Amino acid sequence: MKIKPRTAEHSATVLADFILPGSANMVGTVFGGKVLEMVDKAAGVCAMRHSNKLCVTVAMDRVEFHVPIRVGSLLVAESRLARVGRTSMTVRVEVYAEDLMTGRRLRTNSCTVTMVAVDRRGKPTPVPPLAEG
Numbered sequence: 001m002k003i004k005p006r007t008a009e010h011s012a013t014v015l016a017d018f019i020l021p022g023s024a025n026m027v028g029t030v031f032g033g034k035v036l037e038m039v040d041k042a043a044g045v046c047a048m049r050h051s052n053k054l055c056v057t058v059a060m061d062r063v064e065f066h067v068p069i070r071v072g073s074l075l076v077a078e079s080r081l082a083r084v085g086r087t088s089m090t091v092r093v094e095v096y097a098e099d100l101m102t103g104r105r106l107r108t109n110s111c112t113v114t115m116v117a118v119d120r121r122g123k124p125t126p127v128p129p130l131a132e133g
Contacts, residue, residue, distance in 0.1 A: 005131035008081040011049035015042045016076045019069060019097075029068035030075070035095060035109055036063065042077035043091040043113035050081055050089060051127040053117040058088065061112045069108050073097040076105075082112065087124035089115045 015038060025031040040057055047055040069075060076096040083090040095109035119125040 003126060003128045005129040006050055007131045011046045011081055013042050013046040013049065013079045014076065015045065015079075016074055016098075019071050019073045019075050021071050024071050027068075029070060030073075032065065035065075035069070035075070036060070036111075038075060038077045039063075039093045039095065039109070039111050039113065042079040042093050043115055046079040046081060046091050047089045047115035047117070050084070051117040053119070053125055053127065055089070055115040055117050056122075057113060058116050059114040061114070063109070063111045065109055067097075067106055067108050069097045072099075074100055079113075081130060084127060084130040086126055087116050089117070089127060091115060 019030050023030050023034045044055055076098055077093055079091050079093045081089055082092045091113045093111045093113060094107060096105050097108045098105045117125050117127045
């Protein structure tokens with residue numbers, strides 16, 4: 001049975017969360033692990049929306065921290081499919097810090113995440129190809 005292609009827009013995902021004091025590191029900015037957790041969740045939701053299957057993280061490439069994120073910011077992660085293989089998906093995630101009082105939004109992080117769709121036994125399983133447009 002042939003799998004019908006899906007567009008990148010079909011699975012594009014935006015997640016948001018407040019940065020509270022418990023997420024701060026010793027210099028008062030967000031702990032990098034908190035950002036990576038959100039990146040992983042955003043990539044996972046994007047991959048699962050595309051494949052309609054459970055997905056696992058295989059790799060995080062080119063994790064870049066551009067500017068520090070302050071406590072009190074709204075952390076926003078936007079994920080979008082960049083490439084699709086037979087069982088794997090490459091997801092591009094951009095992270096922003098938003099000041100809800102001023103509306104100012106800064107890109108703080110970017111990352112590429114490779115996800116693989118798995119069946120109930122944890123074995124890689126085919127995913128829909130990426131459609132044009």
